Amino acid sequence: MTILITGATGNIGRHIIRLLTAADHSVRALTRDPAKADLPAGVEVRAGDFTDFASLEAALEGATALHLMTAFGPANTTVPNSRDLFAAAEKAGVRRVTLLWNGxxxxxxxxxxxxxxxxxxxxxxxxxxxxxxxxEQIRTEGVVREAYGEIGHSPVHEVDVAAVAAAALTEEGHAGKAYMLTGPEVITVPEQVAAIAAAIGKDVRYEAEPPEGARERMRALGFEEDAIDYVLGWRADPPEFARTVSKDVEAAAGRPAKTFAAWARDHADAFR
Ligand SMILES: NC(=O)c1ccc[n+]([C@@H]2O[C@H](COP(=O)([O-])OP(=O)(O)OC[C@H]3O[C@@H](n4cnc5c(N)ncnc54)[C@H](OP(=O)(O)O)[C@@H]3O)[C@@H](O)[C@H]2O)c1
Structure with missing residues (x-):
């Protein structure tokens, strides 16, 4: 079995690779720049780009399973030519596919x-x-400024998404399923900030930010207006699936979803 992982250097892909290699599966990783990929020894790294169909076809050769991001890049561009891509995957011998949606x-x-x-x-x-x-705000000022922070949401640990992907790529019983992946709790931004403060053992303040202030801050960071509208719209009124708790991580991965407090401990160094 050779499992092709797209987004291999990203938040989810790196963890899928870690889980699959730990279980002795043979993994092929797609990246635009193999020299920068920094993936574990034993992973076959292939150059490829969603905008270059031939590179995807070549990476699929001999693959038996595929993990596919459905959108990529700063504008969340939908992966093009997906019908042709799946036809190429079938031809190459792929049987199982996991798809990471974009909302x-x-x-x-x-x-x-x-x-x-x-x-x-x-x-x-x-x-x-x-x-x-x-x-950066936490490291330099000990503060988090965010708009609509009091509105609860149910974010998921990236390791949990990866665990469900790894199970679906390697085990029977997941075909034809659509897993809604959330954390185990509905949480607000002030509660997330308190969890990070506890993880680093330092006071961190939450400051409610007016939406216009958040817009200005994101503009200064180089966000496009469409992306700002999307983020602020989501924060003001998250879709139902993002503000309720699903049991699908546990159903698919065989263990409960991780809490935000656990995530904060896992990433404490980033905030110190
Ligand atoms: N962030 C969220 O809350 C959220 C929620 C739901 C769904 N998602 C979806 O999850 C996915 C990952 O999101 P993320 O924000 O966590 O990003 P990320 O993991 O940091 O994604 C970056 C990955 O995308 C790959 N990539 C970028 N452009 C590419 C291209 N042209 N061809 C091939 N690979 C390309 C990069 O590979 P190289 O740089 O190595 O080439 C890298 O591995 C996205 O599809 C996103 O829409 C995100």
Whole structure:
């Protein structure tokens, strides 16, 4: 078995690779820049880009399973030519596919459902790792400024998304399932800030930020207006799947989803 992982250097892909290699599966990693990939020894690293179909076809050669991000890059561009991509995957000998959605069921999910592949949809709400965006404010000022922070949400640990992906790529029983992946609790930003403060043993303040202030801050960081609208719209009124608790991590991975307090301990060094 050779399992091809896209987004291999990203938040989810790195953990899928760690889990698969620990279980002695043979892993091939796709990245645009193998020289910078910094992946574990034993992983076969292949150059490839979602915008270069031939590179994907080449990476699929001999693969028996595939983990696919459905969107990529700063504008969350949908992976193009997905019907052709799945046809190439079938031709190469792929049987199982996991798809990491981008918050909605789009053309890539439709294309896999129309293929002959055994698919599993991974549908996370918000990643806990988005909180790494607060690291600089916490390190330099001991503060987190965020708009709509009092509105509860149920972010998921990246390790939990990866654990469900690893199970679906290697075990029977996950084909045709759509897993809603959340953390085990609904939590507010002030509660997340308190968990980070406890993990680093230092006071961290939460300051409610007016939406216009958040807009200005994101503009200064180089965000496009569309992306700012999306983020602020989501924070003001998260979709139901991102503010309720699903049991799907436990059902698919065989253990409870990790708390934000555990995530904060796992990432404490980033905030010190
Ligand atoms: N953040 C969230 O809360 C959230 C929630 C739900 C779903 N998602 C989805 O989860 C996925 C990962 O999101 P993330 O924010 O955590 O990002 P991330 O893991 O940091 O993603 C970056 C990854 O995308 C790869 N990539 C970027 N452009 C590429 C291209 N043109 N061709 C091939 N690979 C490319 C990068 O590979 P190289 O640089 O090595 O080439 C890297 O491995 C995205 O599809 C996102 O839409 C995110």
């Amino acid at each position: 909605y069921a789009g053309p890539v999910e439709e294309a896999v459902e129309a293929s002959g592949l055994e698919w599993t949809h991974l549908r996370p709400g918000e990643f806990m790792s988005n909180a790494l965006g607060w690291a």
